[in-house]
Every structure is written in C-alpha cells, then in structure tokens.
Amino acid sequence: xxxxxxxxxxxxxxxxxxxxxxxxxxxxxxxxxxxxxxxxxxxxxxxxxxxxxxxxxxxxxxxxxxxxxxxxxxxxxxxxxxxxxxxxxxxxxxxxxxxxxxxxxxxxxxxxxxxxxxxxxxxxxxxxxxxxxxxxxxxxxxxxxxxxxxxxxxxxxxxxxxxxxxxxxxxxxxxxxxxxxxxxxxxxxxxxxxxxxxxxxxxxxxxxxxxxxxxxxxxxxxxxxxxxxxxxxxxxxxxxxxxxxxxxxxxxxxxxxxxxxxxxxxxxxxxxxxxxxxxxxxxxxxxxxxxxxxxxxxxxxxxxxxxxxxxxxxxxxxxxxxxxxxxxxxxxxxxxxxxxxxxxxxxxxxxxxxxxxxxxxxxxxxxxxxxxxxxxxxxxxxxxxxxxxxxxxxxxxx
Ligand SMILES: Cc1ncc(COP(=O)(O)O)c(C=O)c1O
Numbered sequence: 001x002x003x004x005x006x007x008x009x010x011x012x013x014x015x016x017x018x019x020x021x022x023x024x025x026x027x028x029x030x031x032x033x034x035x036x037x038x039x040x041x042x043x044x045x046x047x048x049x050x051x052x053x054x055x056x057x058x059x060x061x062x063x064x065x066x067x068x069x070x071x072x073x074x075x076x077x078x079x080x081x082x083x084x085x086x087x088x089x090x091x092x093x094x095x096x097x098x099x100x101x102x103x104x105x106x107x108x109x110x111x112x113x114x115x116x117x118x119x120x121x122x123x124x125x126x127x128x129x130x131x132x133x134x135x136x137x138x139x140x141x142x143x144x145x146x147x148x149x150x151x152x153x154x155x156x157x158x159x160x161x162x163x164x165x166x167x168x169x170x171x172x173x174x175x176x177x178x179x180x181x182x183x184x185x186x187x188x189x190x191x192x193x194x195x196x197x198x199x200x201x202x203x204x205x206x207x208x209x210x211x212x213x214x215x216x217x218x219x220x221x222x223x224x225x226x227x228x229x230x231x232x233x234x235x236x237x238x239x240x241x242x243x244x245x246x247x248x249x250x251x252x253x254x255x256x257x258x259x260x261x262x263x264x265x266x267x268x269x270x271x272x273x274x275x276x277x278x279x280x281x282x283x284x285x286x287x288x289x290x291x292x293x294x295x296x297x298x299x300x301x302x303x304x305x306x307x308x309x310x311x312x313x314x315x316x317x318x319x320x321x322x323x324x325x326x327x328x329x330x331x332x333x334x335x336x337x338x339x340x341x342x343x344x345x346x347x348x349x350x351x352x353x354x355x356x357x358x359x360x361x362x363x364x365x366x367x368x369x370x371x372x373x374x375x376x377x378x379x380x381x382x383x384x385x386x387x388x389x390x391x392x393x394x395x396x397x398x
Pocket of ligand 1: 067
C-alpha cells in the first residue's frame with residue numbers, strides 16, 4: 001500500500017527522531033582521536049549527567065539497552081552472586097535471562113505484569129537475608145510491556161530501613177528523559193538506559209550512570225568483562241575520548257538532543273509527558289477499554305498499554321491501523337501478545353501528534369470491528385485543552 005505524508009511511529013520506542021537531531025547527525029565522520037572529537041565527547045558525557053540527575057560517572061557505549069543491562073551486572077557482581085529482581089513484565093523477564101546467562105542466581109519476586117515492584121517486598125526479602133547474600137536489587141523503573149512504573153524512591157527507603165549493603169540497579173531505558181528520574185537523590189548505584197526512547201535518537205547508544213559505591217564494588221567483581229569494563233572506558237573518557245571507535249554520528253545526534261532537552265527544561269519535559277499520558281487515558285477510558293496498569297499511582301507517562309476486549313486480537317487492530325493510517329502501535333509482548341496494544345507517547349511529541357495518534361486508534365477500532373464507545377478523541381482533546389490553560393510544571397511522585 002502506498003502511503004503519503006509522515007509515518008506515525010507510536011511504539012514505545014524507538015521514538016520519532018526530530019528534524020534537528022536528524023540534521024545534526026548528517027555530519028561528516030571525524031577523527032575520533034582528534035581535538036574536535038574530544039570536545040564532542042566531553043560535552044555529551046557532561047550533558048548526560050544532567051539527564052540522569054547525577055554528579056557522578058556516566059558511561060556511553062555503542063550498543064542497545066540489553067548491552068547496558070550486561071554492563072551493569074558484569075562490572076559489579078561475581079559468578080554465583082544472588083540478585084533480587086522484581087517481575088514487572090517482559091523486560092524484567094529479559095533482564096533475568098541476561099543475569100542467569102551471566103551465572104548469577106536470581107531471586108525473582110513474582111508480579112502480575114500489571115503493577116510495579118512492591119517496596120515492602122524488597123524490605124522483607126532483605127531483612128530475611130541476614131548473611132547479606134543478596135548483592136544487588138534490580139528494578140525496571142518503567143516497564144515498557146505494561147506501562148506500570150515502580151517507585152525507586154520508595155524502594156530505596158525500604159532498602160535503607162533494613163541497613164542491608166546491597167547495590168540498587170535500575171533500568172531506566174524507557175523512562176530517562178521522559179519521566180522524572182533522579183539517580184543521585186534516589187541513591188541508585190547503576191542506572192541503565194538507551195538512546196531510542198526519551199532521548200529522541202535512533203537505537204545504537206546505551207548508558208550506565210554509576211555511583212561511587214558501584215565503582216568500588218567493581219574492584220572485587222569477578223564476572224568476565226572486556227567491552228563493557230567501566231575502568232577501560234573511564235580513563236579515555238576523562239579527556240573526552242573512547243577506548244575503541246565510538247558511534248560518532250550518534251554522538252552528534254545526542255549533543256543536539258541534549259541541547260533540545262536543556263532548552264525545554266527537564267521539569268517541562270516531564271510535565272509534557274504527564275499531560276499526554278493523562279489525555280491518552282481519558283481517551284481509553286471513554287472507549288471503554290481497560291488500561292493494563294492497575295494502580296493509578298503507577299501509571300506511566302511514557303506509554304499506555306491497553307487490553308483488547310475478549311475475542312478480539314490486538315495484532316489485527318494494529319495491522320488495520322498500519323495499513324489504513326500508516327501508524328505503528330506497540331505490540332503486546334510475551335504473555336500479553338495479542339491481548340494488548342501499546343500507545344507510545346514519549347520522546348519528541350506534541351498535542352497535535354497525540355490527537356492524530358488517538359484519532360488513528362479510534363478509527364481503527366471501528367474498522368477492525370472492536371466494540372468501543374465513541375468520543376475518546378474528544379475526551380483527550382478536552383483534557384489537553386484544560387491542562388494547556390493551567391499549564392504548570394509538576395513533578396511526578398514516582
Ligand atoms: C524497559 C526496557 N529495558 C530494556 C530494553 C532493552 O533494550 P534494547 O532493546 O535496546 O536492547 C527495553 C527495550 O525496549 C526496555 O523497554
């Protein structure tokens with residue numbers, strides 16, 4: 001089918017890459033050992049600290065989020081170490097598989113794929129662990145398969161109450177630069193992220209933000225590592241360089257994305273995502289469909305995952321919407337396959353893009369024969385209009 005106009009990429013990452021970033025990447029590749037590169041490397045490493053809300057260390061790797069998961073583990077842990085990992089959905093599941101392949105013993109705290117990690121469970125498990133066998137607590141901040149967030153601040157407090165020396169390692173792949181995320185204030189030891197979501201870049205870069213405690217743990221960690229070794233990276237990074245050939249073009253894009261985020265201001269970025277999420281939920285509720293995330297306190301401002309009514313397949317709906325309106329929506333993942341579709345409203349996005357997105361969903365529901373109540377788009381427009389008039393930056397609770 002021939003489509004005209006612009007494709008709507010409304011999966012929860014990769015996200016739409018803004019023109020400014022595309023143009024910034026349209027740049028001749030330079031000598032990655034020369035002075036121009038050193039200035040670029042220094043600027044993006046510094047800029048990423050601001051995004052992670054940390055004064056500490058950040059590593060930038062050529063790689064995907066999965067690589068950043070591996071980096072967080074191999075730099076801090078040893079074969080046979082126990083880690084406590086909360087089942088939040090498909091991405092906690094995949095992280096678990098990475099950890100197990102590395103030779104770690106995973107205590108997987110069961111979850112229902114509709115809610116975030118329960119901080120009290122972290123407290124209970126750690127209090128029981130008198131020998132301090134658990135070396136790290138692993139949490140996905142924004143579970144991209146369910147659209148449910150976990151309160152990292154509350155998990156930190158639960159850990160602190162037990163005085164357990166565990167590391168706290170957090171996946172912020174789909175929350176960084178979309179939801180408020182505070183590496184230092186929340187006492188996170190390693191934060192894992194990627195370029196293709198809130199940072200508005202193509203896939204291909206991944207990140208670790210690292211506390212002093214995590215760096216110290218690295219001294220005795222015995223998991224084999226080479227490519228991901230923080231220490232090999234940090235030496236050259238001090239003068240803006242990398243130990244191997246960096247993804248120069250993506251770093252030009254990152255520099256531009258960081259400038260855009262700085263111009264808008266992080267509180268405003270978070271506020272924008274909150275407004276779009278709220279308007280999306282207004283549409284979904286009006287349609288009479290069920291949001292996967294059960295607890296309103298845990299609603300994600302990056303994406304909304306929606307259940308199909310019984311007897312209707314989400315992939316059929318997505319196919320109809322792609323063919324008719326040239327819009328890609330996120331598929332249900334893992335055990336939610338076919339049952340759920342996901343609306344991404346993160347990254348480079350605005351009110352009218354959301355209006356178009358929700359219009360495509362509402363028309364698609366009709367064309368695919370899915371029972372729904374009309375008026376979802378109007379409810380979203382009303383929500384956007386009312387929050388535009390009273391626009392104040394707000395800081396989300398999670
Ligand atoms: C929360 C979360 N963690 C990890 C990943 C894995 O990242 P990647 O696919 O870039 O390896 C994703 C990818 O969507 C994700 O959403």
